Amino acid sequence: xxxxxxxxxxxxxxxxxxxxxxxxxxxxxxxxxxxxxxxxxxxxxxxxxxxxxxxxxxxxxxxxxxxxxxxxxxxxxxxxxxxxxxxxxxxxxxxxxxxxxxxxxxxxxxxx
Amino acid sequence: xxxxxxxxxxxxxxxxxxxxxxxxxxxxxxxxxxxxxxxxxxxxxxxxxxxxxxxxxxxxxxxxxxxxxxxxxxxxxxxxxxxxxxxxxxxxxxxxxxxxxxxxxxxxxxxxxx
Numbered sequence: 471x472x473x474x475x476x477x478x479x480x481x482x483x484x485x486x487x488x489x490x491x492x493x494x495x496x497x498x499x500x501x502x503x504x505x506x507x508x509x510x511x512x513x514x515x516x517x518x519x520x521x522x523x524x525x526x527x528x529x530x531x532x533x534x535x536x537x538x539x540x541x542x543x544x545x546x547x548x549x550x551x552x553x554x555x556x557x558x559x560x561x562x563x564x565x566x567x568x569x570x571x572x573x574x575x576x577x578x579x580x581x582x
Numbered sequence: 583x584x585x586x587x588x589x590x591x592x593x594x595x596x597x598x599x600x601x602x603x604x605x606x607x608x609x610x611x612x613x614x615x616x617x618x619x620x621x622x623x624x625x626x627x628x629x630x631x632x633x634x635x636x637x638x639x640x641x642x643x644x645x646x647x648x649x650x651x652x653x654x655x656x657x658x659x660x661x662x663x664x665x666x667x668x669x670x671x672x673x674x675x676x677x678x679x680x681x682x683x684x685x686x687x688x689x690x691x692x693x694x695x696x
Contacts, residue, residue, distance in 0.1 A: 474624065502681045513672055513687035514625070557624075566632070566679035567613055568640060572624035 476573040490544040493558030501564035506557040588688035595663040603658040605673030614656040618669040
């Protein structure tokens with residue numbers, strides 16, 4: 471099993487819809503989790519960290535389910551500008567950033 | 583405040599040539615790293631540094647060298663380019679080594695080795 475797995479998509483979603491995708495991780499001791507977004511041919515940028523209690527930033531909600539070992543990202547009222555690839559990033563043992571494991575990304579396209 | 587600056591944006595090399603990818607950050611970040619990104623694979627760590635004068639290998643270090651003589655700069659050297667090194671390279675830095683310190687990425691270098 472891969473350390474971090476994401477559905478590659480693509481997810482094609484109409485503007486204004488709600489979309490959610492998950493990321494599963496294999497190491498149950500993992501402590502820190504992040505979502506990055508990467509626009510086509512650009513660098514990854516931090517979207518949000520994922521906290522144990524779940525957290526929200528505007529239209530974006532991130533949740534952690536330790537029992538089932540996955541994190542999720544929910545986007546409400548999707549905008550055309552949300553079209554991007556979303557990378558799940560996990561620190562498997564709460565080590566330094568050299569241990570970060572990146573998922574291969576989920577591609578999201580918002581359709582007008 | 584420019585963040586993380588990488589140069590060049592694009593580069594084409596012939597097999598066997600060497601070159602240096604430059605990376606500089608102006609945020610006084612302690613941690614710097616180099617990744618490569620290939621289709622269908624997650625970002626893979628090449629080398630990293632936790633401070634000036636300290637470097638270490640990541641997951642895929644073969645064929646690459648780094649040095650960190652200052653806090654700001656972290657160049658990546660390709661010693662003898664091979665087609666397998668065709669990739670997109672990203673430099674990334676974080677304020678601390680981690681684990682809760684998010685990475686800031688440069689805008690990438692697209693390298694083609696023929």
